[in-house]
Amino acid sequence: MIYLDNNATTAIDPRVAEVLVSELRSGPANPSSLHGLGRTARAKIETSLDTIGRALGTRLDRPGGPRLIFTSGGTESNNLAISGIGEPDNDGRLGPIVLSRIEHPSVIVAAQSLASAGRQLRWLDVDELGEVRVDLLADLIAGDPSSDRPAAALVSIMSANNETGVIQPIERIAEVCRAARVPLHVDATQSIGKTPVDLDRLGASAVTFTAHKFHGPTGIGCLWLAGGVKLRPMLFGGQQQLDTRPGTEPVAMIVAMAEAIRLACAELDDSAQHMRSLRDQFESELRSLLDQIVIQGSILRGQASVAEGRRPVPARLPSTSCVSFIGADRQSMLMALDMAGIACSSGSACSSGSSPPSHVLTAMQRPEPEIRSALRFGVSKFSTVEEILPACESISLFVKRLRQF
Numbered sequence: 111m112i113y114l115d116n117n118a119t120t121a122i123d124p125r126v127a128e129v130l131v132s133e134l135r136s137g138p139a140n141p142s143s144l145h146g147l148g149r150t151a152r153a154k155i156e157t158s159l160d161t162i163g164r165a166l167g168t169r170l171d172r173p174g175g176p177r178l179i180f181t182s183g184g185t186e187s188n189n190l191a192i193s194g195i196g197e198p199d200n201d202g203r204l205g206p207i208v209l210s211r212i213e214h215p216s217v218i219v220a221a222q223s224l225a226s227a228g229r230q231l232r233w234l235d236v237d238e239l240g241e242v243r244v245d246l247l248a249d250l251i252a253g254d255p256s257s258d259r260p261a262a263a264l265v266s267i268m269s270a271n272n273e274t275g276v277i278q279p280i281e282r283i284a285e286v287c288r289a290a291r292v293p294l295h296v297d298a299t300q301s302i303g304k305t306p307v308d309l310d311r312l313g314a315s316a317v318t319f320t321a322h323k324f325h326g327p328t329g330i331g332c333l334w335l336a337g338g339v340k341l342r343p344m345l346f347g348g349q350q351q352l353d354t355r356p357g358t359e360p361v362a363m364i365v366a367m368a369e370a371i372r373l374a375c376a377e378l379d380d381s382a383q384h385m386r387s388l389r390d391q392f393e394s395e396l397r398s399l400l401d402q403i404v405i406q407g408s409i410l411r412g413q414a415s416v417a418e419g420r421r422p423v424p425a426r427l428p429s430t431s432c433v434s435f436i437g438a439d440r441q442s443m444l445m446a447l448d449m450a451g452i453a454c455s456s457g458s459a460c461s462s463g464s465s466p467p468s469h470v471l472t473a474m475q476r477p478e479p480e481i482r483s484a485l486r487f488g489v490s491k492f493s494t495v496e497e498i499l500p501a502c503e504s505i506s507l508f509v510k511r512l513r514q515f
Contacts, residue, residue, distance in 0.1 A: 112497045115453045116488035117272050117300060117430060122370075123325035129369045130327055133362035141359050142350060151361045158368035165375040167308035168334065175337040176309065179355045180364055183331035184299045184320035185216040188266075190333055190355065191295040191316045192220040194342040196263030205263030206230035208250045210242045210278075211473035212271050214297055218469075221266070232262060240276040240407045240474050241424040242267060244283055251290045261292070268297040270305065273470040273486050274407040275430025277305065284313025293339060299323050303374030303491070304382060304427050315339045321363075325490070326370030330363035381491035386428035388489045392498050393431055399506035402436035404480050406471065431487045432471075434480035435505075438512040443485060446508040452501050455486045 113121070122130075133139070139151035159178060163170040170178055181187045198204050207221050211233050225231045232250045235243045253261030265287050270277045280296055287294040293315035301307050303324035309317055316339060320331030335341060341354050348356030374381070393405055407426055435443065440456045447454060456468075471481045 112452045112501050114487040114489060114493070114497075114501060115455050116490040116493070117275075117323075117486060118455055118488070119322045119328065120325045120490050121492060122322075122327055123373060125373060126326055126366050126370045130362055130366035133365050136362075139361040141361060154361055154365055155359060158364045161368040162332070162371050165371045166302075166334075168310045172337075177335050177337075177352075179333045179335065179341070179351050180359055181331045181333055181355060182329055183322070184214070184297070184318055187318040187320065187331050187333040188214065188216040188295075188297055189220045190341065190344055191318060192217060192264070192266060193224060193344060194354075195293050195295060195316055195339065197340070198263075199260065203260075204229055205253075205260045206232050208232045208234055208247070208262045208265045208292075210234040210236060210267050212236050212240060212242070212273075212470045213266065213268055214272055214299070217266055217268070217297060230260075234267070236473050238474055238476070239424055240271055240274045240470065242278055242283070244279055244286065247283060247286045248290065251286070251292050261290070264293055264295060266295040266297070268299075269301045269307075270298075270427050271407075271470060272300050273430075273468060274432045274474075275300075275427035276407040277301075277425045277427065279424075281313055287315075288313065300427060300430075302371065303378060304385065304429055306378065307375075309334055316341075321367040321370050324370055324374040325492075326367045327363055330360060330367045332367075377491065382428045384491055385489050385493070388493050388495065388498055389428060389431055391495070392487065392489070392502060393433070395499065395502040396433060396505065399502060400435065400509055404434040404436065404476075406432040406434060406474070406476070406480070406484065429489050432484055433487065434471075434476070434484045435509045436479050436483055438483050438509045440483055440485055442512055443483075443505075443508055446512075447504065450504045450508070452504055454488075456484065 138147055140148055141152040141155050142148065159170045162178065168176050170176060181190065196204055207229065209217060209221055221231055234247060234250060237243060251262040251265065253259050267278055267283050269280050284294055295316040296312065296314040297318045298307060299318055299320055300323060302319050315336045317334040322328040343354050345356050350356050350359060396403055407424065444456050467481050468484055471484055
């Protein structure tokens with residue numbers, strides 16, 4: 111199998127797997143227990159927090175400073191942030207949530223569930239290249255007492271899109287949010303190990319990430335909270351993690367995630383260069399083999415805008431290619447490639463079972479033929495040059511066959 115679906119999940123790094131197995135074999139580990147084994151488990155969590163903080167540019171040992179909540183992964187972290195951040199008004203009502211139209215389903219559906227209970231949502235549009243319209247954000251946040259329009263209580267924007275790889279201007283977004291005194295949640299699930307992440311400098315109030323996206327184990331993630339950010343819990347019945355996410359912490363998973371983050375950040379420069387080289391080779395080879403393809407969010411589609419001086423083309427993750435093969439059906443291609451031993455996807459892994467049309471490309475207002483024919487490919491630091499050419503040849507073969515029908 112040629113695995114080109116690394117935006118969905120990554121293979122665990124063998125070095126991380128060794129750490130995980132070693133911890134699982136080390137014996138019982140409940141960090142809430144007061145005996146010696148419990149104290150040892152708690153010490154391992156504290157060491158892991160220090161490792162994660164050093165790798166991601168944040169101090170997690172200062173009273174009243176930033177803190178890290180361990181969760182089961184990105185979906186839980188996003189749900190926790192969407193439902194738990196934002197102060198109610200004097201009448202106890204929670205203000206609107208502003209989110210972009212290209213967020214991951216774990217953000218969008220969580221927000222929509224709150225909307226069904228009466229909370230207002232405001233949607234931030236994106237341009238044709240998939241970058242959010244920062245120029246519209248301040249107006250979406252602002253309230254108007256004269257018309258009984260409340261100010262937003264939370265903004266949620268991802269750091270990089272999981273389908274197109276387009277990197278979002280989070281620092282500019284954070285400036286707008288700070289000026290409006292509204293908390294900003296950032297889903298950084300796709301960024302760690304691919305682009306530099308400095309949590310203290312990012313300017314966000316909360317940041318989501320999950321280990322299986324950067325060669326760690328599945329089932330462990332985090333929600334980072336800036337100092338002073340309050341969070342309403344979703345779960346009850348225990349006092350772990352300052353009552354915000356009760357339940358016995360999975361010590362082995364936490365230790366393994368810390369090692370995965372350490373390796374991902376320490377090897378970032380080499381890994382990003384390697385992935386970018388493979389991605390560029392992949393896209394170049396496809397262009398040489400096929401006509402009528404569109405690399406979503408790429409510079410090729412932005413040349414007119416650049417020439418007219420309207421805006422620069424946004425950067426993309428070094429690992430990600432979202433390709434529209436005009437005239438071919440994405441579902442048929444997906445099945446044919448799977449049978450040929452090539453793994454890719456037609457959108458978010460959380461919805462690929464039913465494979466609805468991409469809400470991301472729809473939000474970008476791409477033409478229907480592009481949406482119908484789009485597949486997502488993602489390389490990792492473990493992908494190889496030897497995989498690219500045969501993958502492109504198989505893709506080209508199946509696209510040409512499907513275009514004949």
